[in-house]
Amino acid sequence: MRPVCEVQVLTKRIIACLDVDNGRVVKGVQFVNLRDAGDPAECALAHARDGADEIVLLDITATSDKRRTMLDIVARTARGLFIPFTVGGGIRELADAAAVFEAGADKIAINTAAVKDPSLIGKIAARFGSQAVVVAIDARRVNGGRGGFEVFVAGGRIATGRDAEQWAREAATCGAGEILLTSMDRDGMQSGFDCELVRIVADAVSIPVIASGGAGSAQHFIDVFDINNGRADAALAASIFHFGIDNIAQLKSELRAARVLVRWPC
Amino acid sequence: MSSFKTMSAFKTNGPTPTIAIVDYGAGNLNSVKKAFDYLGAKTIVTSRPETVAAADKIVLPGVGHFSALGDLDNTGLREAVLQGVRAGKPLFGICLGMQWLFEGSDEAPKCVGAGILAGRCQAFPSSVKSPHVGWNSLKPRGDSCLLRGVAPDSFVYYTHSFHAPVVDATTATTEYGALFSSVVERENVFGVQFHPEKSSDVGLRVLRNFCEAGL
Numbered sequence: 001m002r003p004v005c006e007v008q009v010l011t012k013r014i015i016a017c018l019d020v021d022n023g024r025v026v027k028g029v030q031f032v033n034l035r036d037a038g039d040p041a042e043c044a045l046a047h048a049r050d051g052a053d054e055i056v057l058l059d060i061t062a063t064s065d066k067r068r069t070m071l072d073i074v075a076r077t078a079r080g081l082f083i084p085f086t087v088g089g090g091i092r093e094l095a096d097a098a099a100v101f102e103a104g105a106d107k108i109a110i111n112t113a114a115v116k117d118p119s120l121i122g123k124i125a126a127r128f129g130s131q132a133v134v135v136a137i138d139a140r141r142v143n144g145g146r147g148g149f150e151v152f153v154a155g156g157r158i159a160t161g162r163d164a165e166q167w168a169r170e171a172a173t174c175g176a177g178e179i180l181l182t183s184m185d186r187d188g189m190q191s192g193f194d195c196e197l198v199r200i201v202a203d204a205v206s207i208p209v210i211a212s213g214g215a216g217s218a219q220h221f222i223d224v225f226d227i228n229n230g231r232a233d234a235a236l237a238a239s240i241f242h243f244g245i246d247n248i249a250q251l252k253s254e255l256r257a258a259r260v261l262v263r264w265p266c
Numbered sequence: 267m268s269s270f271k272t273m274s275a276f277k278t279n280g281p282t283p284t285i286a287i288v289d290y291g292a293g294n295l296n297s298v299k300k301a302f303d304y305l306g307a308k309t310i311v312t313s314r315p316e317t318v319a320a321a322d323k324i325v326l327p328g329v330g331h332f333s334a335l336g337d338l339d340n341t342g343l344r345e346a347v348l349q350g351v352r353a354g355k356p357l358f359g360i361c362l363g364m365q366w367l368f369e370g371s372d373e374a375p376k377c378v379g380a381g382i383l384a385g386r387c388q389a390f391p392s393s394v395k396s397p398h399v400g401w402n403s404l405k406p407r408g409d410s411c412l413l414r415g416v417a418p419d420s421f422v423y424y425t426h427s428f429h430a431p432v433v434d435a436t437t438a439t440t441e442y443g444a445l446f447s448s449v450v451e452r453e454n455v456f457g458v459q460f461h462p463e464k465s466s467d468v469g470l471r472v473l474r475n476f477c478e479a480g481l
Contacts, residue, residue, distance in 0.1 A: 010400050053400070102296065131330075132329070
């Protein structure tokens, strides 16, 4: 599946992720220990001004009674945002996706519902186009990686017994436009992306793969984009952008210095 | 987000022109409408040929599969759009809407494009990943109304699997496995392969240039 020739003309995307709980942006470590990081709409606009190439908003504790609140947040966030905007969390059927698009999202991310019923991917793609369907995969190493990578659902709470590479392949075949691949082992650790996981999935599918989990320094992004390492098309981070540890413009200038092609000026 | 100026200083003496955003049932048109509205333009999303006929300018957006454009033929929208073009109204095709300006696309060989521009849209070569998703740069080629005020090599956001050939009307190209038309302009007909509504300040500038075209 991997292109033989790799003349890089397309930029590597830096995606800012907002995990939203109860209407606030939060960030945890390995999916727990949440800290408050601000208002979603304000955070999204700040990241966009700072040079983010896309915004992803994930409702991490989505329940049906909170869905209306979430749609309001999506609408408020989308209003002044003129870069691609993805929304995930709690999307269980076509009607949920349609409501999120109606509120102003450009793409939706589905995880648990897609594992339960892969045909949902094709249903949403048929109506809104494949480019609007991101399949999010949360994966964890089995026996330190010797047993491969297992897919988890329900916010990392339920093991599925499924292999991440195989699931990514199936999702792409079903009509996914992109894969958002999160390493649960690295989530919030700031110790670097799981480049092995990312490379395995990037090699398995022809659609773009967004690496997530573990961003902590510019070098981590350089590694995950490297054709000899992670081979990611885009990388997503939350923690490092929220607490002023780094900003995206600074990150991009370091990537440029390392000859990684990024959107610039941003 | 944007520091980009809105069009409160819209250069017009008469009433604000109405822009019809053609809804032929494919994809999500909210982002396109939202961006025009942000700029102070007067838009109406419509699937009715008579509303298209009554508008001053026409936008043909589009995401998804080229075959979706077949619905233009079945609904009378195709004729309404082409009549508007013949009457000199500015037409702006975005993404799939730009591809429709050509004769057709290998994505749906039976589906006939407008044929305003010569040539057919093709898939990307197997040497690159497809679809082409992300920010890529514009290389200007000759005079352009849409790119007024846009610096050469500016980045814009793409998401597509098929691409249009480079023709006389091409005013910017982009490279991804092949060189393709990213902006086309011929008299009152305009098109962009990228998504101006998702391309930050550069995209807003392109939309604003279209709003001001022909005023």
